[in-house]
Amino acid sequence: MHEATLLTATGLRKAFGHVQALRGVDLRIHEGEILGLIGDNGAGKSTLIGCLSGVIRPDTGSIIVDGQDVTFEGPHDARAHGIETVYQDLALAPDLEPAINLYLGREIVRPGILGRLRFADRGAMRREAATRLTQLGIDLPRLDRPVSYLSGGQRQAVAIARALIWARRLLLLDEPTAALGVRQSRMVHDVIRRVRDQGVTVVLISHNMADVLALTDRVVAMRLGSVAATFHTAEATADDLVAAITGSRAA
Amino acid sequence: MTGPAVPVGRPTATQAPRSVRALLDRFLIGSNGAIFVALVVLIVAFWLASPNGAFLSSLNVRAMILAASSVLVVAVGVTFVLIAGQLDLSIGSVLVLSGVVGIKVMTSLVDAGLGDAVAIAVGCLVVLLVGLACGVVNGLITVRLRIPSFIVTLGTLSIALGIAQLISVGPLSQQVPGAMNDTIGRGALLGIVPWPAVIAISVAFVGWVVLSQTTLGLACYAVGSNREAARRAGLPIGRLMILVFAIVGVCAGIAAIIDMSRFTTVSVAGYTNTALAAIAAVIIGGTSLFGGRGTITGTVVGTSIPVVLLSGLVILRVDPFWQNIVIGTMLIVAVAFDQLQRERISRGLTGGPAPEPTPPTDPGIPGESSAPAGGPGPD
Numbered sequence: 001m002h003e004a005t006l007l008t009a010t011g012l013r014k015a016f017g018h019v020q021a022l023r024g025v026d027l028r029i030h031e032g033e034i035l036g037l038i039g040d041n042g043a044g045k046s047t048l049i050g051c052l053s054g055v056i057r058p059d060t061g062s063i064i065v066d067g068q069d070v071t072f073e074g075p076h077d078a079r080a081h082g083i084e085t086v087y088q089d090l091a092l093a094p095d096l097e098p099a100i101n102l103y104l105g106r107e108i109v110r111p112g113i114l115g116r117l118r119f120a121d122r123g124a125m126r127r128e129a130a131t132r133l134t135q136l137g138i139d140l141p142r143l144d145r146p147v148s149y150l151s152g153g154q155r156q157a158v159a160i161a162r163a164l165i166w167a168r169r170l171l172l173l174d175e176p177t178a179a180l181g182v183r184q185s186r187m188v189h190d191v192i193r194r195v196r197d198q199g200v201t202v203v204l205i206s207h208n209m210a211d212v213l214a215l216t217d218r219v220v221a222m223r224l225g226s227v228a229a230t231f232h233t234a235e236a237t238a239d240d241l242v243a244a245i246t247g248s249r250a251a
Numbered sequence: 252m253t254g255p256a257v258p259v260g261r262p263t264a265t266q267a268p269r270s271v272r273a274l275l276d277r278f279l280i281g282s283n284g285a286i287f288v289a290l291v292v293l294i295v296a297f298w299l300a301s302p303n304g305a306f307l308s309s310l311n312v313r314a315m316i317l318a319a320s321s322v323l324v325v326a327v328g329v330t331f332v333l334i335a336g337q338l339d340l341s342i343g344s345v346l347v348l349s350g351v352v353g354i355k356v357m358t359s360l361v362d363a364g365l366g367d368a369v370a371i372a373v374g375c376l377v378v379l380l381v382g383l384a385c386g387v388v389n390g391l392i393t394v395r396l397r398i399p400s401f402i403v404t405l406g407t408l409s410i411a412l413g414i415a416q417l418i419s420v421g422p423l424s425q426q427v428p429g430a431m432n433d434t435i436g437r438g439a440l441l442g443i444v445p446w447p448a449v450i451a452i453s454v455a456f457v458g459w460v461v462l463s464q465t466t467l468g469l470a471c472y473a474v475g476s477n478r479e480a481a482r483r484a485g486l487p488i489g490r491l492m493i494l495v496f497a498i499v500g501v502c503a504g505i506a507a508i509i510d511m512s513r514f515t516t517v518s519v520a521g522y523t524n525t526a527l528a529a530i531a532a533v534i535i536g537g538t539s540l541f542g543g544r545g546t547i548t549g550t551v552v553g554t555s556i557p558v559v560l561l562s563g564l565v566i567l568r569v570d571p572f573w574q575n576i577v578i579g580t581m582l583i584v585a586v587a588f589d590q591l592q593r594e595r596i597s598r599g600l601t602g603g604p605a606p607e608p609t610p611p612t613d614p615g616i617p618g619e620s621s622a623p624a625g626g627p628g629p630d
Contacts, residue, residue: 035311053483055483075483078483079485085483091480091484092480093475093477094476094477094543095472095539095544096469096473096543100469102471104469104480104484105484105485107466107469109466118465118466119464140517181558207531224257235327
């Protein structure tokens with residue numbers, strides 16, 4: 001699997017006050033792979049994802065996408081490069097309907113002069129959302145009610161759908177199944193594979209070693225804010241991964 | 252149209268009367284619907300109880316509309332602020348400050364020999380600019396210093412009032428040019444609709460359009476609903492905050508123009524309760540104190556209720572102090588209702604017409620690899 005590099009992060013450092021969340025992380029993401037990102041709580045996984053998605057600005061270090069040095073000023077910059085993120089805590093606006101959530105920050109506007117005045121086209125967003133959700137095999141009972149009326153699984157589906165709709169190059173998933181049951185998790189896994197098959201690269205944070213081994217092509221283990229080890233999943237066992245996370249054995 | 256896999260328990264008849272039902276749902280979501288019914292009941296009751304139906308005489312209706320106009324303008328601004336998850340307690344002081352400055356400018360210009368028309372026009376512009384400036388200051392402090400707007404505006408409430416008091420001490424006249432009272436204050440569009448009402452209705456309409464039809468409105472709801480989600484969606488949170496405070500500042504300025512025109516002056520001590528009364532009216536109208544929810548239509552209703560109550564009680568010769576008691580009670584009930592609804596939703600007991608399908612189905616999650624999920628979703 002010697003594939004082209006999609007994204008390279010070099011020497012990423014980030015401190016929150018006295019806490020060194022990232023102590024110089026080097027990471028290479030290959031085009032078209034599913035990369036697992038594992039590590040104990042506080043190992044820096046979410047901070048790393050935050051840097052890649054533009055939500056967190058690293059103190060030092062560089063991120064290169066498609067051979068081009070990028071500086072993400074905010075989430076919109078990462079998005080402009082086709083990078084989308086599903087967060088642990090979903091990050092939906094509960095008082096807005098699913099369609100609006102899918103298009104938040106990228107609303108469809110009315111045609112003509114009203115569009116110039118930034119009049120939102122709710123009807124178009126609902127229709128588009130319905131089509132996209134159906135394409136993804138996601139069936140919501142109602143699209144015209146606020147997200148707060150949906151169950152946890154349904155909300156997760158909306159959050160994932162939003163990322164899937166927009167992700168052209170890279171999809172970052174921060175424990176997407178943490179809040180889900182076994183059955184729902186399996187369905188999310190199916191979607192992840194489907195997305196990869198469509199040519200989108202995926203980075204998956206998970207605490208579940210079985211999931212990581214089943215889904216990923218490569219695994220990066222983080223410990224205390226830096227990369228502790230990198231594995232080809234086919235050659236690794238759950239014990240190897242756990243050892244790398246805890247630092248009990250050099251891998 | 253829908254495949255055979257329609258979950259049991261979902262009423263099959265939902266397709267046809269869907270729009271009616273959706274409309275009804277939307278109406279009852281938030282305390283909007285209930286409060287509208289309450290307003291209608293009040294109006295009808297006062298009409299029937301008043302001698303000769305005097306409550307709905309054109310004279311009294313006109314009086315009520317006039318009384319509601321400046322409060323409504325302020326309340327429209329407050330609706331934006333609350334929906335965006337912020338509070339503005341300084342509105343009353345901003346109103347007074349902008350009014351006092353405006354009167355200063357007008358009297359100076361008149362003294363300088365410029366005509367009334369010029370003085371009024373320039374003065375009104377200054378009033379709006381002062382309101383705008385106060386709003387921007389509130390927004391900037393809230394955003395830059397990351398202080399809760401509740402505290403920021405509690406501070407500016409005092410500061411703006413102090414400045415107004417300093418300015419209003421002096422030899423100059425405290426009155427607007429008489430022409431302003433004759434035209435805007437007491438005139439009427441086509442001789443029927445008083446100008447203050449025209450202004451207030453226009454402000455409410457513009458507010459409704461912006462909030463319910465534009466992406467800016469959606470952004471306000473998003474920020475108030477989940478600030479972090481809005482930030483991650485790439486919305487410019489800081490600029491949005493400053494903008495909503497600017498909006499409420501300009502609204503305070505417009506309300507000042509209305510009151511200056513009607514009463515020929517701005518009473519420096521007369522607006523201590525304005526912010527709280529406006530917030531109460533907006534919340535009674537179904538806007539959430541916690542952000543993310545609310546409508547301008549609700550605000551129109553919420554603003555009308557105190558006015559209708561006061562007028563009705565006076566006509567019925569009931570002690571008008573009852574108005575305060577009733578409004579206070581309604582405020583608490585409205586918030587309790589909002590909270591109850593949030594709790595019901597978060598527990599999943601929405602009582603909505605779409606019950607969860609039978610346990611083994613996971614409705615929200617992508618269908619199992621082979622099974623195509625139902626038909627295309629409705630609409």
